[in-house]
Amino acid sequence: MVASRAARRLEGSLSAILGRRGGRGVAGCRAGKSLAKPFQYETVSYRNLATLISMTTPAVPGTPRIPEAVHKRRWAILGVLMLSLLIVVLDNSILNVAIKTISTPEPTGLGATQGELEWAINSYTLVFAGLLFTAGLLGDRLGRKKVLLAGLAVFGVGSALAAQSGSPLELIAFRGVMGLGAAFVMPATLAVLMNVFEREEQPKAIGIWAAGVGLAVAIGPITGGVLLDHFWWGSVFLINVPIVIVALILMVVLVPDSKDPKPGKIDLVGVVLSVIGLVLLVYGIIKGGQLADFTDPAVLATTLSGLAVLVGFVWYEKRADHPSIDISYFKNRVFSAAITAIALVFFALMGVTFFSVFYTQSVRGYTPLETGLLMLPLAAAQLVFAPRARLVVDRFGVRATCAGGLLVIAATLAAFTLFDTDTPIWLLEVVFFLMGAGMAHIMTPTSVVIMQALPREKAGSASALSNTFRQVGGALGIAVLGSVLSTAYRNGVEGELRLLPEGARHTAGESIEATLGAAARLGPRGEALVSSAHDSFLHAMHVTAVCGAGVALVGVVVVALFLPGKAPTPPAEDTPAPADREPAGTPR
Numbered sequence: 001m002v003a004s005r006a007a008r009r010l011e012g013s014l015s016a017i018l019g020r021r022g023g024r025g026v027a028g029c030r031a032g033k034s035l036a037k038p039f040q041y042e043t044v045s046y047r048n049l050a051t052l053i054s055m056t057t058p059a060v061p062g063t064p065r066i067p068e069a070v071h072k073r074r075w076a077i078l079g080v081l082m083l084s085l086l087i088v089v090l091d092n093s094i095l096n097v098a099i100k101t102i103s104t105p106e107p108t109g110l111g112a113t114q115g116e117l118e119w120a121i122n123s124y125t126l127v128f129a130g131l132l133f134t135a136g137l138l139g140d141r142l143g144r145k146k147v148l149l150a151g152l153a154v155f156g157v158g159s160a161l162a163a164q165s166g167s168p169l170e171l172i173a174f175r176g177v178m179g180l181g182a183a184f185v186m187p188a189t190l191a192v193l194m195n196v197f198e199r200e201e202q203p204k205a206i207g208i209w210a211a212g213v214g215l216a217v218a219i220g221p222i223t224g225g226v227l228l229d230h231f232w233w234g235s236v237f238l239i240n241v242p243i244v245i246v247a248l249i250l251m252v253v254l255v256p257d258s259k260d261p262k263p264g265k266i267d268l269v270g271v272v273l274s275v276i277g278l279v280l281l282v283y284g285i286i287k288g289g290q291l292a293d294f295t296d297p298a299v300l301a302t303t304l305s306g307l308a309v310l311v312g313f314v315w316y317e318k319r320a321d322h323p324s325i326d327i328s329y330f331k332n333r334v335f336s337a338a339i340t341a342i343a344l345v346f347f348a349l350m351g352v353t354f355f356s357v358f359y360t361q362s363v364r365g366y367t368p369l370e371t372g373l374l375m376l377p378l379a380a381a382q383l384v385f386a387p388r389a390r391l392v393v394d395r396f397g398v399r400a401t402c403a404g405g406l407l408v409i410a411a412t413l414a415a416f417t418l419f420d421t422d423t424p425i426w427l428l429e430v431v432f433f434l435m436g437a438g439m440a441h442i443m444t445p446t447s448v449v450i451m452q453a454l455p456r457e458k459a460g461s462a463s464a465l466s467n468t469f470r471q472v473g474g475a476l477g478i479a480v481l482g483s484v485l486s487t488a489y490r491n492g493v494e495g496e497l498r499l500l501p502e503g504a505r506h507t508a509g510e511s512i513e514a515t516l517g518a519a520a521r522l523g524p525r526g527e528a529l530v531s532s533a534h535d536s537f538l539h540a541m542h543v544t545a546v547c548g549a550g551v552a553l554v555g556v557v558v559v560a561l562f563l564p565g566k567a568p569t570p571p572a573e574d575t576p577a578p579a580d581r582e583p584a585g586t587p588r
Contacts, residue, residue, distance in 0.1 A: 073254055074196045074197055076250075076254050077192070077193075077196050077254050077255050077256075078193060078196075078197075079250075080247060080250045080251050080254055080255055081189045081192055081193055081255070083243065083246070083247045083250070084148065084152055084185055084189055084247045084251070085185065085186070085189045085216075086216045086243075087152075087155065087185075087240050087243050087244060087247065088155065088182045088185050088186060089216040089220070090216045090219070090220045090223065090240075091159070091178070091220075091236075091237070091240055092124075092220070093216065093219075093220025093221055093224070093379075094220045094221065094223055094224035094227075094236045094239075095120075095121065095224070095236060096220070096221055096224070096353055096357060096375070097221045097224040097225055097228070097357060097361075097368045097371045097372045097375070098224050098228060098233055098236045098368065099117050099120075099121075099354070099357055099358075100357055100358055100361040100362060100368070100371075100513065101228055101233045101368060102117065102120070102168075102171070102233050103117055103511060103513040103514075104513055104517065105513075105517040108233075109233055110165065110167065110168050110171060110233070111168070111514075111517070112168040112171070113168070113507070113510045113511055113514065114289070114482060114485070114486050114510055114511035114514075115286045115287070115289060115482075115486065115510070116168035116169075116171075116172065117168075117354075117482075117511075118286050118354070118478050118479060118482045118483075119168075119172045119286065120168065120171050120172050120175050121175075121354075121475075121478055122282055122286075122475045122478055122479060123172045123173070123175045123176040123179065124175040124176065124178055124179035124182070125179065125471050125472075125474060125475040125478075126176075126179070126275065126278050126279055126282065126471075126472075126475055127176045127179035127180050127183065127275070128179040128180075128182050128183045128186075128471055129278070129467075129468050129471035129472050129475070130183075130271055130274050130275035130278065131179075131180065131183040131184075131271065131275075132183055132186070132187065132467060132468055132471075133267070133271070133324045133325075133468070134183075134266055134267075134268075134271050134324070135147065135151070135183045135184040135186075135187055135188075136187040136188075137265075137266050138184070138266070139184070139187060139188045141266075143257040143258065144188045144192050144195075144257065144258055145188075145192065145251065145255050145256065145257035145258070146257065147184050147188050148184065148185060148188040148189065148192065148251065148255070149248060149251060149252070150181075150184060151181045151182065151183070151184025151185040151188065152181065152185055152244050152247055152248055152251070153181070153244070153248065154177065154178075154180055154181030154184070155178055155181030155182055155185060155240065155244060156181070156240060156241050156244030156245070156248075157177065157181075158174050158175070158176075158177030158178035158179075158180070158181055159178060159237045159238065159240035159241055159244070160237075160238065160241050161174040161177065162174035162175055162177075162178060162234070162237040163234035163235070163236075163237040163238035163241075164234060165234070178237075192255060192256075192258065195256070195258045196255075196256065220372075221371065221372030221373075221375045221376070222369065222372040222373060222376070223239070223372070224236050224368060224372055225367065225368040225369025225370065225371060225372035225373070226369055226372075227239060228367075228368035228369070229367060229368060229369050265321075265322040266322075267317075267320060267322055267323055267324040269316060269320070270313060270316060270317055270320060270323055270324040270325070271324060273309055273310075273312060273313035273316060274310070274313050274324065274325075276306075276309050277306050277307075277308075277309035277310035277312075277313055278306065278310070278472065278475070279306070280302055280303070280305050280306030280309060281302075281303060281306030281307060281310065281476075282306070282475060282476065282479045283302050283306070284299050284300070284301075284302035284303030284304075284305075284306055285303065285476075285479040285480055285483050286479050286482065286483060287299050287302065288303070288483055288487075289479075289482060289483025289484070289485070289486035289487050294483075314327060325465060325468075329465065332453050333562045334449060334453045334562060334563060334564060335449075335450060335453035336562070337558050337559060337561070337562030337563050338446040338447075338449040338450045338453065338466075338563065339446075339450065339465060339466065339469050340555070340558050341402060341406070341442060341446050341555050341558060341559050341563075342442070342443065342446050342447075342450075342466060342469055342470050342473065343469045343470065343472065343473030343476075344406075344473065344551055344552065344554060344555035344558070345406070345409065345439060345442050345443065345473070345552070345555065346470045346471075346473035346474040346477060347473040347474065347476055347477035347480070347481075347548075347551055348409060348413060348477060348481075348548040348549075348551045348552050348555075349409070349435070349439060349474075349477070350473075350474035350475075350477040350478050350481075351477040351478060351480070351481025351482065351485075351544065351548050352413060352416070352435075352481075352545070352548055354478050354481065354482055354485075355481070355482075355485050355540075355541050355544055355545075356375075356416075356428075357371060358511075358512055358513070358537065358541075359419065359537075359538075359541055360374055360428075362512045362513060362516065362534075362537065363421060363512075363534050363537060363538065364421070364425070374425070374428065374429065374432070375432060377429050377430075377432040377433035377436060378432040378433070378435055378436040379436065380433070380436065381432075381433045381434070381435070381436025381437040381439075381440060382436045382437075382439060382440045384437075384440075385436070385437050385440035385441060386440040386443065386444050387444075389401065389440055389441045389443075389444035389445055390444065390445070390448070392441060393445050393448075395566075396566060397564070397565045397566030398445045398446075398448075398449055398563050398564055398565070398566075399559060399560060399563040399564060399565045399566075400565070400566070401441050401442075401445050402441065402442050402445050402446060402559045402563055403556050403559045403560050403563075404438075404441065405437075405438040405439065405440070405441035405442040406438070406442060406552050406553075406555045406556045406559060407438075407552075407553075407556055408434055408435070408437065408438030408441075409435060409438040409439065409442070409552045410549045410552035410553050410556065411434075411549075412431045412432075412434050412435040412438065413435075413545050413546075413548040413549040413552060414545060414546065414549040415427075415431050415545075416431070416541060416542065416545035417542040417545050417546060419538070419541070420538060421534060421538070446466075446563075447466060449563065449564070450465070450466045477548075477551075480547075481544050481547060481548055484540075484543060484544045484547050485540045485541065485543075485544045486510065486511065486540075487540075488539060488540035488543040488544065489509075489511065489512065489536050489537055489539075489540035490509045490510065492535070492536030492537075492539050492540060493509055493515055493532055493533055493536035494509055496528070496529055496532035496533075496536075497509055497515075497518075497529075499522060499525060499526070499528075499529060500518055500522075504518060512533050512534075512536075512537040515529065515532075515533040515536075516530060516533055519533065
């Protein structure tokens with residue numbers, strides 16, 4: 001009875017964790033295995049997230065599962081783990097409000113073009129997604145504390161270097177270093193947590209851990225806004241360094257190590273093929289947007305080469321003894337549909353986040369801090385609705401819940417076509433809140449469906465795939481929708497650039513910030529160019545929003561066709577079998 005009630009509490013916590021951010025599900029699922037071996041547990045992998053606790057039993061009754069010294073400092077360890085994960089989550093959300101400043105010409109920013117901004121985001125994401133499986137396996141093999149310490153150190157060094165970047169290319173490279181460190185931090189935090197808390201305390205610990213992650217998502221844009229209002233753009237990266245130092249010291253002192261005595265083998269060939277293929281594909285898409293010509297030979301060659309390498313990756317994984325991704329999973333239509341829905345959601349939402357920052361700052365004139373505050377409803381809605389999405393699923397089923405969430409996202413994306421230079425800002429707040437609510441009702445149910453669609457022993461791999469496809473979907477969303485935005489903007493503003501010298505026109509047409517910078521150098525003669533830049537950007541934003549809404553509608557079709565409907569009501573779980581029925585009056 002107690003285990004059943006504890007399990008139900010954990011279901012909400014884990015569902016919320018899996019729904020809000022990438023990376024966490026992997027560690028959680030892998031932890032079921034790792035918990036068993038260091039402390040002599042026998043852990044049955046779970047079909048339903050709620051049974052993670054109730055299906056874990058000590059091999060020897062009465063034997064302490066967690067060493068007493070570790071048990072006494074478990075809450076301090078949780079604080080260190082939350083601090084470690086907070087750095088990674090906070091950095092990504094801080095960067096969202098900094099991209100406009102980074103695109104501003106020197107000395108205020110780096111003068112990054114729109115394509116370079118897309119790469120500054122995607123270099124981190126692609127490295128993270130490509131190394132996620134390998135990082136988890138290395139943690140199992142070498143020890144999770146060692147991997148976590150190394151990941152934090154690399155992330156801190158990458159942050160310090162990114163803060164001192166002298167060019168967009170340096171920033172792109174150092175963001176990739178940060179992604180390398182984050183890939184080792186993300187899977188290890190929850191795995192360590194599961195090894196320092198007893199079964200009955202895990203729901204509370206995971207709930208606190210998830211709340212800390214949600215808080216980081218909410219305060220990241222505000223923190224970024226405060227830093228940019230008072231310091232230079234590099235401060236959004238440099239803020240990570242002292243936090244990393246504190247986390248490293250506390251981790252050395254407090255956190256115990258653990259490993260899997262029988263870790264899986266590492267698929268280095270698969271990792272290399274996946275990263276190279278994705279980088280080539282994304283490069284081709286972004287380059288096409290920069291040139292406003294997707295038929296350019298260089299664009300076609302790079303894009304097709306990326307696709308060819310990814311086909312080779314699939315071919316290799318189907319034949320590998322220890323593949324990073326088991327391709328046979330995708331024979332399950334429900335699993336494939338849920339993975340596709342997650343990828344499409346992040347594809348649409350990451351693209352919207354990218355252009356909405358330019359809308360609020362470049363067109364509407366809000367400061368970075370004000371932009372961060374404007375984005376709060378998006379995070380708040382996810383915090384409110386993600387833990388409660390399962391209640392909607394219980395009533396209407398997974399298919400209806402996810403289809404409804406995707407329809408809400410499609411509608412909110414389409415609503416951007418109505419935004420202009422003088423649209424009441426409260427309407428943007430409503431759109432952000434509804435967008436967050438829609439996302440919460442997709443991510444949580446699909447995460448659970450993914451876990452249930454495959455055999456119990458495949459739970460860890462299923463969750464890792466879910467997180468990887470979120471990251472890849474987001475990277476492709478920024479690349480594709482960012483390229484649509486860039487192409488539509490250039491086509492709109494190109495005719496107005498005749499005031500500029502011929503050699504400066506191409507660069508000035510790459511983004512609204514480049515155009516505004518050129519207009520500022522013209523003095524009073526550039527006022528007409530500013531107005532044209534705003535109009536052209538709004539048109540490009542409307543086109544991009546329609547494309548994003550179309551992607552969300554494709555997700556609706558996929559979900560409606562392949563996800564399961566409402567499950568039949570099961571018998572009450574707490575009803576004991578006749579032979580085991582408790583005597584009347586037994587206290588519960």
